[in-house]
Amino acid sequence: xxxxxxxxxxxxxxxxxxxxxxxxxxxxxxxxxxxxxxxxxxxxxxxxxxxxxxxxxxxxxxxxxxxxxxxxxxxxxxxxxxxxxxxxxxxxxxxxxxxxxxxxxxxxxxxxxxxxxxxxxxxxxxxxxxxxxxxxxxxxxxxxxxxxxxxxxxxxxxxxxxxxxxxxxxxxxxxxxxxxxxxxxxxxxxxxxxxxxxxxxxxxxxxxxxxxxxxxxxxxxxxxxxxxxxxxxxxxxxxxxxxxxxxxxxxxxxxxxxxxxxxxxxxxxxxxxxxxxxxxxxxxxxxxxxxxxxxxxxxxxxxxxxxxxxxxxxxxxxxxxxxxxxxxxxxxxxxxxxx
Numbered sequence: 001x002x003x004x005x006x007x008x009x010x011x012x013x014x015x016x017x018x019x020x021x022x023x024x025x026x027x028x029x030x031x032x033x034x035x036x037x038x039x040x041x042x043x044x045x046x047x048x049x050x051x052x053x054x055x056x057x058x059x060x061x062x063x064x065x066x067x068x069x070x071x072x073x074x075x076x077x078x079x080x081x082x083x084x085x086x087x088x089x090x091x092x093x094x095x096x097x098x099x100x101x102x103x104x105x106x107x108x109x110x111x112x113x114x115x116x117x118x119x120x121x122x123x124x125x126x127x128x129x130x131x132x133x134x135x136x137x138x139x140x141x142x143x144x145x146x147x148x149x150x151x152x153x154x155x156x157x158x159x160x161x162x163x164x165x166x167x168x169x170x171x172x173x174x175x176x177x178x179x180x181x182x183x184x185x186x187x188x189x190x191x192x193x194x195x196x197x198x199x200x201x202x203x204x205x206x207x208x209x210x211x212x213x214x215x216x217x218x219x220x221x222x223x224x225x226x227x228x229x230x231x232x233x234x235x236x237x238x239x240x241x242x243x244x245x246x247x248x249x250x251x252x253x254x255x256x257x258x259x260x261x262x263x264x265x266x267x268x269x270x271x272x273x274x275x276x277x278x279x280x281x282x283x284x285x286x287x288x289x290x291x292x293x294x295x296x297x298x299x300x301x302x303x304x305x306x307x308x309x310x311x312x313x314x315x316x317x318x319x320x321x322x323x324x325x326x327x328x329x330x331x332x333x334x335x336x337x338x339x
Contacts, residue, residue: 011297016300074297076258078269086223087226107132109190110128191318208253217288224284267318267322272295275294
């Protein structure tokens with residue numbers, strides 16, 4: 001842990017600088033670093049301003065917000081996966097197991113195709129997606145409560161049922177699409193994308209990931225105890241009911257906010273926590289920060305690939321994470337089973 005975390009922090013910084021410079025118009029990493037430093041308070045006078053105005057617009061105006069959003073989204077998805085897996089005590093759980101993604105997709109497509117949420121202005125897509133995610137989790141949470149407690153089996157089953165209903169609603173909306181361009185944009189968003197990222201999109205997800213990470217790290221001992229089962233956790237003095245509610249709220253908040261700014265990017269929340277546990281074990285005090293860093297790095301480089309594979313067009317990130325993440329995850333499982 002003492003070695004892995006600093007290495008991943010360094011890898012994150014290097015990834016951000018390199019990813020910002022890669023694109024149809026390349027910017028040298030040295031210029032990227034100088035431009036970023038020049039924007040920091042009190043450091044502007046210490047940097048030699050030998051880059052062009054075009055370089056600055058590309059780095060600061062276009063690519064840096066996108067790359068930073070990728071880091072935040074990847075971290076959020078990975079941390080959500082850790083929280084969900086602790087909640088249901090199953091390493092196959094992922095951020096979208098409660099139907100959050102399906103609910104967000106339904107309201108987002110409704111807004112994109114029919115302009116239902118256009119009165120919300122610039123952030124209509126993000127807010128509409130969050131509304132759908134929040135409504136879905138409220139329904140799932142309400143259904144899963146049995147005698148005042150969350151029934152894990154009922155939580156999972158109700159999540160699947162609500163997801164199927166929301167997927168059906170989304171299909172009805174897309175089949176009724178008034179134009180092909182709107183349908184294409186909706187399908188692209190539902191597959192996950194960081195296109196159109198702005199500085200304003202970073203504030204809410206950054207605040208949410210910091211808050212949720214803090215809450216989870218404070219309760220890391222309780223998360224470790226939950227993996228042993230409800231009865232064992234109770235005997236260790238853990239308030240299981242309170243922890244379950246907290247995990248549902250944290251996972252829903254993280255997933256809802258993340259989907260609102262990036263669409264549905266699958267496999268990160270499933271794959272990254274598993275990779276982390278193979279590296280450092282199951283102690284949540286270590287799993288949470290390492291998963292966050294790994295998830296961020298993975299999404300940043302997947303986004304770079306999405307921008308370059310069929311340039312000048314883009315591929316949705318969700319397609320690449322599934323296409324390359326699936327075989328890699330299978331290889332990890334097979335490799336782990338032989339050791």
